[in-house]
Amino acid sequence: MSLLALMYHRARAGPQGNAPAMLDAHFAHIAGRYTCALPGEPLDPRRLNICLTFDDAYFDFYAVVFPLLEKHNLRALLAVPPVVVREEVAAPACDRLTQESDVNHNHPNYGGFCTWPELRELAQSGRVAIAAHGFTHCPLDREGVDLHAEIVVPQALLAARLGHAVQSFVFPYGRFSPVALERVRGHYRHAFRIGGADNSGWDRQPLYRIDADGLAAPDAPFTAARRTTYRARHFWNRLRGR
Numbered sequence: 001m002s003l004l005a006l007m008y009h010r011a012r013a014g015p016q017g018n019a020p021a022m023l024d025a026h027f028a029h030i031a032g033r034y035t036c037a038l039p040g041e042p043l044d045p046r047r048l049n050i051c052l053t054f055d056d057a058y059f060d061f062y063a064v065v066f067p068l069l070e071k072h073n074l075r076a077l078l079a080v081p082p083v084v085v086r087e088e089v090a091a092p093a094c095d096r097l098t099q100e101s102d103v104n105h106n107h108p109n110y111g112g113f114c115t116w117p118e119l120r121e122l123a124q125s126g127r128v129a130i131a132a133h134g135f136t137h138c139p140l141d142r143e144g145v146d147l148h149a150e151i152v153v154p155q156a157l158l159a160a161r162l163g164h165a166v167q168s169f170v171f172p173y174g175r176f177s178p179v180a181l182e183r184v185r186g187h188y189r190h191a192f193r194i195g196g197a198d199n200s201g202w203d204r205q206p207l208y209r210i211d212a213d214g215l216a217a218p219d220a221p222f223t224a225a226r227r228t229t230y231r232a233r234h235f236w237n238r239l240r241g242r
């Protein structure tokens, strides 16, 4: 069984995203060929299984990615760090879409992230599953980090605000300590890191993800050479305990 979890950030051209036209073509490629599953759903042993994961809940997920998911009948996991989410924002959509990612993180009041009502709409659509992405988006291997605040609190908060159980955790920056991983395993069914490798199913915790920002072509992550690399890295990572 082969499961690729793909990691995306923005719906804009650049190293931290893909232009909307590229995402459109990429999603069309996936929808015509592979099984798209959310965490824990049955996988198809005869096909490549794909899990789409978008990090940080930028406003462009709501404005650009979500309509593309609807167009291609795909679903995705959205990883949300609650500290950046506001009840409402004053900025117009064009400003919210075009801000740089670091500006968004430093100034969440500018409206670069989804609001609570937007996240509720996404969660209630049945097309988007919500994952916790820490509370403040800090790396969880940092000394002195408050693991209760970063792991336990966002799960309860997101579930209460969005009306859905939150069963997945995405490590910010893909980083964690052994104790952070144990804490996540105790509270969530699924955990995601980076690692650039494929997975044999949902069982492994944390699951590896492939960086799918900055795509050179709609099918770039799925060439035979790339899939051989993911498989080799899977075994290499396991060999060295990662």
Ligand SMILES: [Zn+2]
Binding pocket: 055, 056, 133, 137, 172, 173
């Ligand atoms: Zn992140």
